[in-house]
Amino acid sequence: MNASNPQRRRLLGVGAALAATGLAGCAGMASGPSTGRVVVVGGGYGGATAARYLKLWGNVDVTLVERNTDFVSCPISNLVLGGYKQMADITRGYDGLKAVGVKVVQGEVTAIDVAGKKVRLAGGGEIAYDRLVLSPGIDFMADQVGGLQPALDSGRIVHAWKAGPQTVALRRQLEAMPDGGVFAMFIPKAPYRCPPGPYERACVVASYLKTAKPKSKVLVLDANPEIQSKKALFEKAFKDRYEGMLEYRANAELKEVSGNIAKLDFEDVRADVLNVIPPQRGGDLARSAGLLNMNNRWVGVNWLTMESTAAPNVHVLGDATFSAPAMPKSGHMANQHAKVAAAAILQQLKGEPVSSTPVVMNTCYSYVTGRDAMHVASVHQYDATDKTFKTVPGSGGVSAAANQIEGRYALGWAENIWADSLAL
Amino acid sequence: MPTVLRRSAAFLALIAGAGLAQAQDANLARNLAATCANCHGTNGQARGDMKPLAGLSADKIVAMLADYKSGNQPATIMHQIAKGYTDEQIRLVAGFFAAQPAKK
Numbered sequence: 413m414n415a416s417n418p419q420r421r422r423l424l425g426v427g428a429a430l431a432a433t434g435l436a437g438c439a440g441m442a443s444g445p446s447t448g449r450v451v452v453v454g455g456g457y458g459g460a461t462a463a464r465y466l467k468l469w470g471n472v473d474v475t476l477v478e479r480n481t482d483f484v485s486c487p488i489s490n491l492v493l494g495g496y497k498q499m500a501d502i503t504r505g506y507d508g509l510k511a512v513g514v515k516v517v518q519g520e521v522t523a524i525d526v527a528g529k530k531v532r533l534a535g536g537g538e539i540a541y542d543r544l545v546l547s548p549g550i551d552f553m554a555d556q557v558g559g560l561q562p563a564l565d566s567g568r569i570v571h572a573w574k575a576g577p578q579t580v581a582l583r584r585q586l587e588a589m590p591d592g593g594v595f596a597m598f599i600p601k602a603p604y605r606c607p608p609g610p611y612e613r614a615c616v617v618a619s620y621l622k623t624a625k626p627k628s629k630v631l632v633l634d635a636n637p638e639i640q641s642k643k644a645l646f647e648k649a650f651k652d653r654y655e656g657m658l659e660y661r662a663n664a665e666l667k668e669v670s671g672n673i674a675k676l677d678f679e680d681v682r683a684d685v686l687n688v689i690p691p692q693r694g695g696d697l698a699r700s701a702g703l704l705n706m707n708n709r710w711v712g713v714n715w716l717t718m719e720s721t722a723a724p725n726v727h728v729l730g731d732a733t734f735s736a737p738a739m740p741k742s743g744h745m746a747n748q749h750a751k752v753a754a755a756a757i758l759q760q761l762k763g764e765p766v767s768s769t770p771v772v773m774n775t776c777y778s779y780v781t782g783r784d785a786m787h788v789a790s791v792h793q794y795d796a797t798d799k800t801f802k803t804v805p806g807s808g809g810v811s812a813a814a815n816q817i818e819g820r821y822a823l824g825w826a827e828n829i830w831a832d833s834l835a836l
Numbered sequence: 837m838p839t840v841l842r843r844s845a846a847f848l849a850l851i852a853g854a855g856l857a858q859a860q861d862a863n864l865a866r867n868l869a870a871t872c873a874n875c876h877g878t879n880g881q882a883r884g885d886m887k888p889l890a891g892l893s894a895d896k897i898v899a900m901l902a903d904y905k906s907g908n909q910p911a912t913i914m915h916q917i918a919k920g921y922t923d924e925q926i927r928l929v930a931g932f933f934a935a936q937p938a939k940k
Contacts, residue, residue, distance in 0.1 A: 808920060818912055828873070
């Protein structure tokens with residue numbers, strides 16, 4: 413297809429990682445000449461979906477650069493912490509994307525040359541693009557909590573806010589915790605990735621401890637003034653299911669960590685396992701590319717195309733974006749961003765107008781035990797006057813109650829969104 | 837289409853609603869239907885417990901969503917989601933899924 417492209421031929425020399433990715437996957441997929449080259453950086457919910465839908469809807473060369481060998485889902489990962497699921501249950505490969513013609517490169521993009529329209533790989537290769545999709549996720553502002561960065565670096569404290577080795581490490585800490593121990597977790601001020609996620613984690617860990625180590629305690633230290641999502645439902649779960657075991661404290665600002673001590677404004681809290689979810693911003697690559705133009709923290713985007721307002725031809729998806737009103741930072745939403753971007757990019761590459769009426773929606777399930785779950789849902793229509801997505805009045809909402817049926821739907825959601833994003 | 841005409845068409849579409857937007861945006865039904873895929877599968881070809889939409893008749897999909905919207909059909913979540921889409925958007929989504937092959 414592009415065998416004569418000197419850029420690509422040079423890349424072929426980059427190394428074994430590229431050679432192993434199956435460039436042959438692109439054979440036979442396209443009909444007619446490609447309308448352009450799109451590079452997608454980051455193979456999470458946003459990037460994987462963008463790569464998949466660009467191939468599903470268009471005839472373009474798509475290269476996905478992802479540093480990890482596999483996709484590991486943050487949603488459902490709290491069930492791994494509780495021992496209700498294994499890592500294999502939340503891990504999927506990139507073979508589906510390869511099979512639909514996406515060139516999957518395992519590697520790390522170290523720099524973006526916006527003017528030259530190319531990305532640079534660790535190890536020295538470059539990949540040229542007509543349009544770039546960047547789905548960088550989040551990185552942490554650990555310096556806002558004294559002592560946190562060295563504690564994270566040493567592995568003594570884990571965040572487990574990116575699924576993978578951190579998930580395994582926190583599960584091990586919970587398994588090693590003595591009965592009668594204290595599991596303390598810190599929740600940063602919003603906005604952060606997955607608004608209901610921390611409260612789900614508190615419930616699922618409490619569910620595990622209630623059975624395995626019933627004398628233990630779960631202490632939830634929330635920097636926010638109140639529970640950030642499904643508030644009434646989580647309050648009910650805390651009270652009805654975990655009263656006496658789980659304690660929730662609002663406005664608990666974590667100043668410093670020292671050993672197993674969490675230092676708050678007016679007291680020190682000792683924990684056997686201390687799980688700190690650090691304050692967050694758009695991912696490192698977005699920062700080094702100068703894209704964090706909103707509060708020096710998030711990426712401003714044009715919601716019709718998902719293009720960065722800081723760099724032309726660079727489309728940014730998911731948690732790294734400066735959210736529209738009431739739009740959550742979620743894997744589901746990143747998948748929806750990706751579809752808006754894919755549709756827009758294919759039009760832009762053909763020189764045709766993009767849709768003026770995009771819609772995105774969100775569904776987040778949260779478990780309160782290993783079995784029972786509840787949801788929050790919202791639908792967001794583009795508002796041309798204010799140039800942003802707005803939720804539709806009267807739509808959306810939360811579950812009447814957490815239950816087993818919604819627990820089954822949560823797993824059904826996972827199976828379907830993983831298949832949708834990864835072309836499984 | 838000349839840019840000026842395209843711009844005014846886009847403007848009219850905004851004030852006249854999705855009906856005219858559809859005429860200007862050949863991919864609108866596809867794009868709207870893709871918002872359902874996270875739960876109902878790519879092109880409505882769902883996995884596992886979730887309800888497949890591919891290959892259902894458009895009338896049936898429209899009727900189901902109308903019942904969710906009105907509350908005639910009780911649901912855990914679809915009554916909340918259905919209310920986020922206009923009747924015209926639902927008609928487009930239904931037409932798209934009706935044209936998709938059911939999963940083998």
